[in-house]
Each structure stands twice: as C-alpha cells, then as structure tokens.
Amino acid sequence: MALSxxxxxxxxxxxxxxxxxxxxxxxxxxxxxxxxxxxxxxTPCMENIANLSNKQGxxxxxxxxxxxxxxEKLKVEEAKVEADLVDFGMRYDLTVPLVxxxxxxxxxxxxxxxxLQMGNVWRADRPQRGRYRQFMQxxxxxxxxxxxxxxxxxxxxxxxxxxxxGFKNFExxxxxxxxxxxxxxxxxxxxxxxxxxxxxxxxxxxxxxDGVAGELLKEGYPQEAVDKxxxxxxxxxEAGGGLEGIKYLAKTLEGFLEADVEQNLLEIIDSVENAxxxxxxxxxxxxxxxxxxxxxxxIFEIAMPELGAAxxxxxxxxxxxxxxxxxxxxxxxxxxxxxxxxxxLLESGFTVPNQREKVAFLIEKGFSAAKLAEVIAKAxxxxxxxxxxxxxxxxxxxxxxxxxxxxxxxxxxxxxxxx
Amino acid sequence: MALSxxxxxxxxxxxxxxxxxxxxxxxxxxxxxxxxxxxxxxTPCMENIANLSNKQGxxxxxxxxxxxxxxEKLKVEEAKVEADLVDFGMRYDLTVPLVxxxxxxxxxxxxxxxxLQMGNVWRADRPQRGRYRQFMQxxxxxxxxxxxxxxxxxxxxxxxxxxxxGFKNFExxxxxxxxxxxxxxxxxxxxxxxxxxxxxxxxxxxxxxDGVAGELLKEGYPQEAVDKxxxxxxxxxEAGGGLEGIKYLAKTLEGFLEADVEQNLLEIIDSVENAxxxxxxxxxxxxxxxxxxxxxxxIFEIAMPELGAAxxxxxxxxxxxxxxxxxxxxxxxxxxxxxxxxxxLLESGFTVPNQREKVAFLIEKGFSAAKLAEVIAKAxxxxxxxxxxxxxxxxxxxxxxxxxxxxxxxxxxxxxxxx
Numbered sequence: 001m002a003l004s005x006x007x008x009x010x011x012x013x014x015x016x017x018x019x020x021x022x023x024x025x026x027x028x029x030x031x032x033x034x035x036x037x038x039x040x041x042x043t044p045c046m047e048n049i050a051n052l053s054n055k056q057g058x059x060x061x062x063x064x065x066x067x068x069x070x071x072e073k074l075k076v077e078e079a080k081v082e083a084d085l086v087d088f089g090m091r092y093d094l095t096v097p098l099v100x101x102x103x104x105x106x107x108x109x110x111x112x113x114x115x116l117q118m119g120n121v122w123r124a125d126r127p128q129r130g131r132y133r134q135f136m137q138x139x140x141x142x143x144x145x146x147x148x149x150x151x152x153x154x155x156x157x158x159x160x161x162x163x164x165x166g167f168k169n170f171e172x173x174x175x176x177x178x179x180x181x182x183x184x185x186x187x188x189x190x191x192x193x194x195x196x197x198x199x200x201x202x203x204x205x206x207x208x209x210d211g212v213a214g215e216l217l218k219e220g221y222p223q224e225a226v227d228k229x230x231x232x233x234x235x236x237x238e239a240g241g242g243l244e245g246i247k248y249l250a251k252t253l254e255g256f257l258e259a260d261v262e263q264n265l266l267e268i269i270d271s272v273e274n275a276x277x278x279x280x281x282x283x284x285x286x287x288x289x290x291x292x293x294x295x296x297x298x299i300f301e302i303a304m305p306e307l308g309a310a311x312x313x314x315x316x317x318x319x320x321x322x323x324x325x326x327x328x329x330x331x332x333x334x335x336x337x338x339x340x341x342x343x344x345l346l347e348s349g350f351t352v353p354n355q356r357e358k359v360a361f362l363i364e365k366g367f368s369a370a371k372l373a374e375v376i377a378k379a380x381x382x383x384x385x386x387x388x389x390x391x392x393x394x395x396x397x398x399x400x401x402x403x404x405x406x407x408x409x410x411x412x413x414x415x416x417x418x419x
Numbered sequence: 420m421a422l423s424x425x426x427x428x429x430x431x432x433x434x435x436x437x438x439x440x441x442x443x444x445x446x447x448x449x450x451x452x453x454x455x456x457x458x459x460x461x462t463p464c465m466e467n468i469a470n471l472s473n474k475q476g477x478x479x480x481x482x483x484x485x486x487x488x489x490x491e492k493l494k495v496e497e498a499k500v501e502a503d504l505v506d507f508g509m510r511y512d513l514t515v516p517l518v519x520x521x522x523x524x525x526x527x528x529x530x531x532x533x534x535l536q537m538g539n540v541w542r543a544d545r546p547q548r549g550r551y552r553q554f555m556q557x558x559x560x561x562x563x564x565x566x567x568x569x570x571x572x573x574x575x576x577x578x579x580x581x582x583x584x585g586f587k588n589f590e591x592x593x594x595x596x597x598x599x600x601x602x603x604x605x606x607x608x609x610x611x612x613x614x615x616x617x618x619x620x621x622x623x624x625x626x627x628x629d630g631v632a633g634e635l636l637k638e639g640y641p642q643e644a645v646d647k648x649x650x651x652x653x654x655x656x657e658a659g660g661g662l663e664g665i666k667y668l669a670k671t672l673e674g675f676l677e678a679d680v681e682q683n684l685l686e687i688i689d690s691v692e693n694a695x696x697x698x699x700x701x702x703x704x705x706x707x708x709x710x711x712x713x714x715x716x717x718i719f720e721i722a723m724p725e726l727g728a729a730x731x732x733x734x735x736x737x738x739x740x741x742x743x744x745x746x747x748x749x750x751x752x753x754x755x756x757x758x759x760x761x762x763x764l765l766e767s768g769f770t771v772p773n774q775r776e777k778v779a780f781l782i783e784k785g786f787s788a789a790k791l792a793e794v795i796a797k798a799x800x801x802x803x804x805x806x807x808x809x810x811x812x813x814x815x816x817x818x819x820x821x822x823x824x825x826x827x828x829x830x831x832x833x834x835x836x837x838x
Contacts, residue, residue: 003470003743005523008507011463013520015527019459023449030442035775035802037809040438044430044553045464045539046484051422065465066487068505070543076504079495085504086487088427101432104424108434110827112811120464124489134463145812149782152795153810160802267788274792275799324422356454363568369686373693376571380694383454383579390456391572392531393564408529 010127011134021345022136024352026118028164029138029336036157038116038140043097045120046088051100053089054323059291063123065090065133090122094139095294095317095333102143102331103324112144114153118338130343139314141333143321148264150332151298152271154314155282158334162302163278165341166350170280170311171303172272175288176265177295177315179249182257183286187229189221197221197229204287209233236286243269245284268298294320302337306344311337356388360410362401364394364417375416429546430553440764441555443771445537447583448557448755455576457535457559462516464539465507470519472508473742474712482542484509484552509541513558514713514736514752521562521750522743531563533572537757549762558733560752562740567683569751570717571690573733574701577753581721582697584760585769589699589730590722591691594707595684596714596734598668601676602705606648608640616640616648623706628652655705662688664703687717713739721756725763730756775807779829781820783813783836794835 007013014022030040046067053061067088068074079085091097094117102113118138125133140157142150155172162170180201184194200215207215209230216226235252236245243266250262265284272282290299290313299315314334322328361379363372379389390410395401402413426432433441449459465486472480486507487493498504510516513536521532537557544552559576561569574591581589599620603613619634626634628649635645654671655664662685669681684703691701709718709732718734733753741747780798782791798808809829814820821832 003473003519004467005519005743007463007519007523008465008467011465013463013524014461015524016458016460019461022461023459035805035807037777037779037807039435040442041435042433042438042441044426044432045541046427046430046553048423048427054422065489065507067509068485068487068501070484074501076498076501079498082487082493082495085495088484090486100422100424100426104426105432105434110823114809122464134465147812149791149810149812152791156795156799160799267791270788271792271795274789275796277799277803324424358456360456369689370693372568372571372686373690376575376690377694380575380579380696384696386454388454388456390533391568393566393568404529 010125010132012132018342018346020352021350022342025165025338025342025345026138029118029161029338030116032161032164033116033140033157036114036140036153036160038114038157040116040118041098041101042117042119043091043094043101045091045122047091047097047100049083049086049089051096052092054096055293060092060123063125064092065122065124092123093121094119094137094335095141095320098139098141098143098333099320099331100324102329103321106325106329112142112150115139115141115143117141132339136338137335138338139333139335141331143331144329145332146318146330148268148271148298150330151268151300151316152275154332154334155268155272155300156275156277158302158312158336159272159276159278159280161336162341163280165345167304167341167344168279169305172280172282172300173285173288173303174265174268174282174298174300175285176261176298178258178261178297179253179265179286180289182253182261183229183232183249186253186256187232188225189229193221198289201287202289202291204233233286242284245286249286264298290315298332300334304340304344307340309340311340311344355409356386357412358388358408358410359390359412359414360405361389361391362394362398362413362415363391364415366418367416371416371418429544429551431551437761437765439771440769441761444584444757444761444764445557448537448580448757449535451580451583452535452559452576455533455559455572455579457533457576458529459535459537460517460520461536461538462510462513462520464510464541466510466516466519468502468505468508470515471511473515478710479511479542482544483511484541484543511542512540513538513556513754514560514739517558517560517562517752518739518750519743521748522740525744525748531561531569534558534560534562536560551758555757556754557757558752558754560750562750563748564751565737565749567687567690567717569749570687570719570735571694573751573753574687574691574719575694575696577721577731577755578691578695578697578699580755581760582699584764586723586760586763587698588724591699591701591719592704592707592722593684593687593701593717593719594704595680595717597677597680597716598672598684598705599708601672601680602648602651602668605672605675606651607644608648612640617708620706621708621710623652652705661703664705668705683717709734717751719753723759723763726759728759730759730763774828775805776831777807777809777827777829778831778833779809779811779824781811781813781817781832781834783834785837786835790835790837 066086069087120134121137122134184197239245239248246265269282294317295315296318297316301313302311304311312335316332318330379391382389485505488506539553540556541553603616658664658667665684713736714734715737716735720732721730723730731754735751737749798810801808
C-alpha cells in the first residue's frame, strides 16, 4: 500500500528554519520565566475523557480528539454511542491538566506554586490557513496566591518575555469578570442573560457601540437595559478611561460591585506601571470578555499592533481546583500566544542571535579510513572549541554544493583532498 | 461529576525536580548535536493510521493509541470493525514520521539531511514500574549519505553527548544485518527461518551459548546447522573478537557475505576510535540483533554499566524512504534512551550545573500599592542582573516558610516590612 507523504489533515511539519526560531523563542520564554521563580512541569498529552468534558473548557470541548479504548475494553459491535468506545482525549489546553496536576501533587509542591508549562495541545477545528490542529501553548500559573501579587507578577513576567523577544508598543488590556457582571446587573439584565450579553459585548472592537446595541435589542432585551448598559461604557470614556474610568464605574455601580474590585485593579495597574521593564501600556478595557467560563476575577489579554487578534491572555480562576479536590484554591494564569509570536518573527525576517560559527568540511571521495579519521578528529576539535562543524562528502558538482552550504549559513568551507 | 486527579493509566506527571534534570539533558543533547550540524525538526504527534500500520514498526504496531474519526465521518452504529472508526494514530517512534517528513519536504532540505528530533511517543504497553506509555525519544538521523561517514558521525555525536552528561566506561556495540544474514545462510538456515533464528540469538546475553543451541534445536532446526552456526561465534571468540573477529568472519563467510561489509565495519571502528572524545569502547558484537524489521546494514546499541538494558541504539535503514516515494534513499539513525538517562541521573543524585542564584523576597501582608511596587521594582532589577527572584507574601508561620524556601534552593531570603 502506498503511504501518504503529507502530515495528517490540519497539522504541519516544522522545517529547520522555523524550528530554529521556535527553539529560540522557547529558550527566551523558559529563561525569563525561571528568573521570576516559575518552575517547569509537564503532564501527559492525554487526559481521562471525563476531565476534558466537564464544561470548564467552553467551545473547546466540542473539538476534542478522542482516543479509542484498547484490547478487551473495546467492543466495536456492541457500541451504541461514541462514549462506549472512548477512554482518553487529547488535551485542548494546559489549564485543565495543570489543575488536575496540582490536585494530584499539591503536597509535594511549594505554596504558592508557580508553574511554567510549554506543550502541544490539540483541537479538531476546521483546518484553515495559519491555524493548525496541533499547536504549542505556553502558560504560567500561580496557584495558592489570593492577592493581586499573582496578577502583577504574571503580567510583569509575560511582558518582560515579550519585550526580550524584541516586541514594542504592545498593550495589555485588563478587566474584571466581577465588573462585567456588576455592569450587567446594574443595567437590569438577569443572571441567565449574562453569557449572551458578554458574547455580544465581545464584538465591540469589530462592530462598535451601535452594532452592540443593535444585537442586544435583536436578542429581545429591553431598550432601557441596553441604553443603561451602553451608558456605562460611554461614562468610562467621558471620565477619560484608565484609572478614572475604573473609579467612575466603582462609584456608579455601588451596591452591585464587590468593594475590593476597584482597589484590586488600581493596585495592579499602579504596580505594573512602576516596575515594568518592557515597552508596553497596561490599559483598562471594560469591553474585554475572554471566552472561557472558568474565570472568576481579573482577566487580561495581549494586543500587538502587528496583529488584528490577541496574542495571549489569561486571568483568575479561583473555583477550578475545587472541581477536583472539593476545596477551592485561588489560581491565576497567563498564556502567551506562542504560535503567533513565532509567525510574527518569521514574517519580520528575524534572525536568531548568538549562533555558533558554522564550518563545513568537504571530503573528496575515496578517502582512506586513516585519512578520514584525521579529518573527523579535526572536526571534533573545532566542535569542542564551540563551532558547528558539518562533515560531508564532496559532490561531483562541487560549485553547486558550496553555494548551497553558503545559503545554509556555512561561512567557512574547508576542502580535504586525497593527496 | 467528580474529576479524577490521577494522570491517565500508565502515563505520569513530571514534577519540578525531575523536570529540571530533563530540561538540562535536553539542552546538552540539543547543543551537542547542533555542533555536529544536526538541525532540529518536528512532526505532528499523530500520523495517518495507514502509515503506522505498514509492518515497518514490528511489535510496536500492536501498541498504537488510535484516534477516533470525528463529525460526519464517525458512524458508531454502522461500524463493524475498529478500522471503520479510526483515521489517525499516535506515533510509536520518531523514525516513521521522519521518513514521511523527508519524503514530503526533501526538496526544501539540505542533502545529506541531518535531522535532530526530540519528542514524545506513545505505546499502549501494559503499565509497569518505571515504564510509561508516553515517553520522550531523542533521535538523530542522516538521510542521503550512503557511506559509513553517516555511522561514524552518528556514533561520535551520540557518545560525545553521553560523555558530556557525565557518563563513563560505557560501550557501543556494533554489528551488521548483512553479517547476521550471511552467518545464518552459511550455516544452512533458510531465509524464512532468519527471523526466528535472530530472535533466539538475541537472547545470547541472557541464556548463553548452550541456551541458544537448546532453543534452536527445539525449533526443529537440524543439529548440523546449529553446530555450524554456533561454531562461528566460537570462532570469533577464538580469533580474539574485535577487528580480528570481523576479519575471521569475512574470511569464513566468503561467498555468503557482500564484499564491502568487512571494510565498512573496520573503517567505522577505526575512525571512531581515533576521533572519539568520550570515555567508551566501541565493541564488535556478532550477537547484536536489534528488533526493528527495517534495518538493512550496520546496527548499534549503547550499553551502560549502570543498566542491565540498552540505553539507546540505531542503525542503517536504506529501504524505508522508498516505501513513501518509490525511490530508495540511504538513511541511518541513532536514538538515545532519554528516559533511562534521566532516570540514571536522578538516581545518582545529580545536580544541574550553572543554575541562577535564587533569592526570595518575603513581603509582610497589608503592603500599600506604592510600597509593593517598590519591592517588585527591586525584584525586577535583580532578575535583570541574572538572579532568580521569587516574590511571596509572608506567612503567619514565617519560620516554617523560610525553612521550606531554603529546601527549595533559595539561599538568600530578604524580608520586607510595612515600616
């Protein structure tokens, strides 16, 4: 049977040129996050299917690659529904596995626990240009820190990393789930309407204030509630946005908003602005929603001027550990859009800094074993001295071979002849 | 529904302590292999199921984690056999994916192509202590180099890496598939008996010469063939083994053995011995078999004195690219036993060299935002100066907290109070 040369539908092979950039980005990320005290961990790429289908993952739960039972447990002919055939699933993010990991190993971990994860995740999305069904995620999380020290450190670590990768003028947008909810409650929406309201609000940057109003009315919500709701966003703008916008909301929403939300946001913005090392703005954005259902407090997102879309994000999810252990533990995380960053670097013609000097040794064919050993020993010396040495046979078309090696970055080409 | 805290059956969570060693081993491997001109590549963790079930993978093909079809293509009620439900499978090694990758991308790759792959593979083995169903493999391969320059460079790169990780007194055992076949043919075995004969020969180190003789006779092979076969191994020993053993076999097997096999092995051993930088022996072992069906020439294996089992291996597989492209391309690879090396290092109490200096900042609770910002700014400075700085809230039981931080390697603990 003929074998297929293509990768499976929707996934991709990564060639040396891209791989070099990926390795570099990974090493900068790891190194910077380590300097903040985050420790790398790893979980299996598969999880029990029940853990992945617990309604925490939102839309992603519809995109799970499912792994079939094996051996005696697999009964194909008797199976009525999918669930009869499946025991594991490929993880669709790194948050569900992290929380399981923490629940399983909390006794052996420092508290608070600062985790760094870099790993592939899988989503059976419809394949489309530039979006793949296997992709790298890169998360930092702090579990066990109730105060906004978690948010501050996560934002500083992430922005320092992005800054080290050469990005400038980016924005971190910040909001609070509790603020979102208070705004909806104040305007007169019922709690079971929040999700729909937020999905529409999330489109603000695409369809604008009028578009959001139109969609809310089309859902059948009363004109009065919609006006009151949009009036709040207007009010934030009129107050001048930023810290003043937060203060305006806190005052207006009195009785609907928990007392600590205002101070929480103001402290985060203040501390980050004072201690940041990268070139970015931390911006309060009352329209920021973030899709995942598990967020309970602060939420944030990276906006790059070079990109239409977000380039990472995160937030606080204080109720998720409790799903595994029965006891809530505060948690907060930030995920960098690894694939998008790699794409931006590749498109900008980025070259990886501090590479080894590259030397190619070309050996004429028919070398004796003794002479070959000599050349290879010489290569070994150069390698130990820090160089990258490629030893290859000389081709018939040596000119072409040397040209190709030069394109591959071999600046020095040494030829060895039989005599 | 209660969620399960354990990883899926047979796979494991990797905690910070082990992760640190893994990261270190990975970086040494990557760095050393790069100095030999190997370039990292990556393929998806899934392959089309037909590519994984083409009889190249031997026993591993029985251990595939299979991925279920999705959406309209999945028809559970109509399914009669497993194959109706499955389209992808998790890779069980990195060789099949590499060959597919090469077939798909050969035009964009240097020739010869020196690939480095580090990635997880999955095998649905029966779970047992110390053996997991997801594990890291670490392969280097040279595709497009017909001469033994490939073998020499692979053995030198691998042994240099293992040496840099601190291992000494290990052995590389080497043999040739064509020599194995010639020995069987010379002794009078038929070609369709070779596989069984080699499976029995493979047990030589466990059951000895008499054990092998017994099992061969039990299979019903004639006494004469068995005597002649074992006489060859005896002959190698009497010749003194090593280079003399190879010469003895080449002479004895005249008419059965391809003319270049002797010179091929002698050159490899000679060149490696002359150019090696690590402390190991390259040993000719006529009983070395290596399980995979795809090997066509030289085969080799790493034997560690600390381990009963092999710690990696590889060989030449000149016929595999042809299964994808219809045209054979010479290929040779060497796989390091990553998990075993990590295990040996962990058991030996190995500590990762050149770590950042670790400082912990303890902040009294109730800090104002302004004071918090000051402390964090100080942490940022120390991080930029190369230190690892952990910023945490002071616990009520400060003594215990400081003890724990010391155990975690924080040699310097700085306390910050409200006034």
